[in-house]
Amino acid sequence: MNDTTVLMALVDDLAPVPDMLDTLREKGIGDGDIAILSGVPYPERVLGRPMNWERLPLISASGALVGFLTSMFLNAGTPMLYSIHVGGQPLIPLPPTAVLTFELTMMGLLVSTFLGVLWESTFPTFGPKYYDPRITDGEIGIVFRCPAHQTGEMETALMAQGAQEVTEPEEHVL
Amino acid sequence: MSVEAKAAPLVWPEEEDPREEHLLLDPRPRAELNQIVLDAMHRSGVGFWLAVTVLSLLVLIGLGGAWGYQIYKGMGVAGIRRPVYWGVYITNFVFWIGISHSGTFVSAILRVFKAEFRRPITRGSEMMTSFALIVAGMYPLIHLGRTWRFYWMVPYPNQRQLWPNFHSPLMWDMLAIFTYLIGSTLYLYLPLIPDVAMARDHSTGWRRKLYRLLALGWRGTEAEWHHLRTAITIFAFAIIPVMFSVHTIVSWDFGMTMKVGWHSSIFGPYFVTGAIFSGVSAVATVLLIVRKTMKLEYFLRPEHFDAIGKLILIFSFAWTYFFFADYLTEWYGGEAVGKELITFQAHGPVAPLWYLMLIMNIVIPWLTLWNRRVRRSPWGLFLVTIGVNIGMYIERYIIVTGFLQRNRLPFDWGVYNPSLVEVLISIGSLSLFILLYVVASRFIPLVPVWEVQEGQITHSLRRIGRALVPSVAELE
Numbered sequence: 001m002n003d004t005t006v007l008m009a010l011v012d013d014l015a016p017v018p019d020m021l022d023t024l025r026e027k028g029i030g031d032g033d034i035a036i037l038s039g040v041p042y043p044e045r046v047l048g049r050p051m052n053w054e055r056l057p058l059i060s061a062s063g064a065l066v067g068f069l070t071s072m073f074l075n076a077g078t079p080m081l082y083s084i085h086v087g088g089q090p091l092i093p094l095p096p097t098a099v100l101t102f103e104l105t106m107m108g109l110l111v112s113t114f115l116g117v118l119w120e121s122t123f124p125t126f127g128p129k130y131y132d133p134r135i136t137d138g139e140i141g142i143v144f145r146c147p148a149h150q151t152g153e154m155e156t157a158l159m160a161q162g163a164q165e166v167t168e169p170e171e172h173v174l
Numbered sequence: 175m176s177v178e179a180k181a182a183p184l185v186w187p188e189e190e191d192p193r194e195e196h197l198l199l200d201p202r203p204r205a206e207l208n209q210i211v212l213d214a215m216h217r218s219g220v221g222f223w224l225a226v227t228v229l230s231l232l233v234l235i236g237l238g239g240a241w242g243y244q245i246y247k248g249m250g251v252a253g254i255r256r257p258v259y260w261g262v263y264i265t266n267f268v269f270w271i272g273i274s275h276s277g278t279f280v281s282a283i284l285r286v287f288k289a290e291f292r293r294p295i296t297r298g299s300e301m302m303t304s305f306a307l308i309v310a311g312m313y314p315l316i317h318l319g320r321t322w323r324f325y326w327m328v329p330y331p332n333q334r335q336l337w338p339n340f341h342s343p344l345m346w347d348m349l350a351i352f353t354y355l356i357g358s359t360l361y362l363y364l365p366l367i368p369d370v371a372m373a374r375d376h377s378t379g380w381r382r383k384l385y386r387l388l389a390l391g392w393r394g395t396e397a398e399w400h401h402l403r404t405a406i407t408i409f410a411f412a413i414i415p416v417m418f419s420v421h422t423i424v425s426w427d428f429g430m431t432m433k434v435g436w437h438s439s440i441f442g443p444y445f446v447t448g449a450i451f452s453g454v455s456a457v458a459t460v461l462l463i464v465r466k467t468m469k470l471e472y473f474l475r476p477e478h479f480d481a482i483g484k485l486i487l488i489f490s491f492a493w494t495y496f497f498f499a500d501y502l503t504e505w506y507g508g509e510a511v512g513k514e515l516i517t518f519q520a521h522g523p524v525a526p527l528w529y530l531m532l533i534m535n536i537v538i539p540w541l542t543l544w545n546r547r548v549r550r551s552p553w554g555l556f557l558v559t560i561g562v563n564i565g566m567y568i569e570r571y572i573i574v575t576g577f578l579q580r581n582r583l584p585f586d587w588g589v590y591n592p593s594l595v596e597v598l599i600s601i602g603s604l605s606l607f608i609l610l611y612v613v614a615s616r617f618i619p620l621v622p623v624w625e626v627q628e629g630q631i632t633h634s635l636r637r638i639g640r641a642l643v644p645s646v647a648e649l650e
């Protein structure tokens with residue numbers, strides 16, 4: 001049984017958006033059922049939305065650790081696999097080791113940060129999604145799921161607060 | 175005696191209207207911003223196709239013909255002879271690595287310090303970084319001679335279970351360049367995603383297919399923006415030390431030898447400063463051409479070139495400081511070979527180049543860039559920045575090939591003249607860089623529209639007393 005519906009309100013100005021979100025909350029829509037689409041980044045505090053826990057720094061740090069361990073293998077592991085002792089020279093000299101360790105740690109950090117963005121944003125996803133191409137032309141979209149019987153009520157409330165249109169959005173293949 | 179106070183103007187005088195001066199105070203609807211950038215990408219007249227044809231021919235001649243000939247005939251066709259075993263290939267390598275510092279410096283460092291003028295110029299300079307690194311990365315292969323032996327550097331053991339020596343400066347070089355190339359390409363791509371999504375929404379046919387792939391399904395949700403911003407911040411901070419490390423390691427290729435003139439602890443910061451000096455100058459040169467040919471005058475304004483001009487002047491000071499510190503130490507030491515090297519530069523066969531370098535890197539920037547009019551004049555800044563890069567190329571040429579002509583014992587002195595093959599390969603690689611940039615400029619939105627709009631949202635004119643002054647709000 002499908003007793004909920006998805007609506008998208010399009011707004012051409014940021015100013016009424018936080019109030020619209022308050023209205024949705026007052027009508028029983030939880031923050032988890034609301035998504036804001038925009039062409040520029042607005043931090044949560046600007047929109048009046050709860051702060052999201054960000055795992056990306058953790059993913060980046062893990063990548064850096066993998067890079068560090070790889071460098072340890074190349075720096076220390078490979079000379080020990082086939083030791084060639086040269087008179088007066090250490091098998092694992094520290095200054096050159098530092099150079100390689102730095103480069104590989106940074107490579108791990110940078111690559112994992114990129115992969116982290118893909119993972120966290122579930123990219124790439126080209127399947128049908130609620131979207132409107134006018135978003136990249138500066139419109140702000142408020143997409144939310146509400147009980148089907150509240151559709152008219154939501155539309156009236158959001159239009160009164162400055163929405164240009166409130167419609168059941170099409171799912172676009174992106 | 176009564177003093178009649180003169181009322182300050184309520185608004186700026188017409189010629190100083192901050193809206194005309196500052197891009198971020200001159201907002202236009204997002205759709206219009208998008209259209210300007212998309213129009214620039216779709217503009218490909220006769221001049222564009224002529225440029226692409228000529229550049230492709232030069233690439234074919236230089237990299238297909240000359241490099242192919244060198245691979246077939248061997249390194250004997252290059253001008254390198256005992257004692258000068260590092261010629262223009264290594265000079266070009268150092269030069270292009272220097273150019274690659276442009277993007278990171280302009281984008282990452284200015285982002286970290288929240289220099290607002292960076293917004294429309296970051297993408298154009300990040301592209302330079304990636305393409306310059308591709309060109310730079312070719313040179314160790316060209317210089318190798320037996321290019322097909324490159325895989326010996328790849329980290330896996332050979333049939334005798336021996337691994338490459340990772341403690342060799344050659345391996346530092348390879349790893350640093352790979353790290354920087356991967357890092358800077360990802361750093362170019364990440365902020366590009368929202369703009370290719372914009373291009374996707376406004377394109378049809380094969381372009382839409384391409385942008386659809388590149389946009390990865392971007393919709394602009396809060397979560398997507400949140401992850402993107404966090405990633406850009408991490409990248410901006412992480413790529414800066416990588417940038418410093420790359421040219422420092424390139425300088426250590428020289429510094430780690432016992433060669434007089436090269437064995438210097440100042441080479442690291444000296445090379446990095448020179449790299450940023452030439453890189454930022456190249457950004458100005460390229461953006462001036464882009465502004466004119468792609469009609470991006472709305473985004474790229476005199477204020478941006480004014481700011482870049484100031485940076486170039488500052489880096490000219492810094493480069494001069496390191497140059498002089500290195501020179502003075504050698505000169506004051508009075509060691510015989512060092513003295514000979516100094517005489518060789520000031521009075522020997524490379525003297526004309528050496529003086530030209532000083533003129534291009536010190537005299538001209540110092541005499542011109544203090545002047546606001548020169549910094550804001552497209553032709554003025556164009557000529558100065560072209561001059562800086564000629565000067566910086568000469569500097570690398572003298573360091574690489576000049577210093578090798580004078581060694582500890584006179585029997586080991588020599589002369590170096592680049593051969594036609596070396597010259598053609600150099601022209602081919604320069605053409606490749608320009609070709610990559612020209613072609614990419616028709617596929618990649620050269621101005622980060624979302625960053626510009628973000629800046630326009632946060633900038634406003636605020637009344638303080640009787641004046642209206644530009645003011646910026648912090649969203650984060």
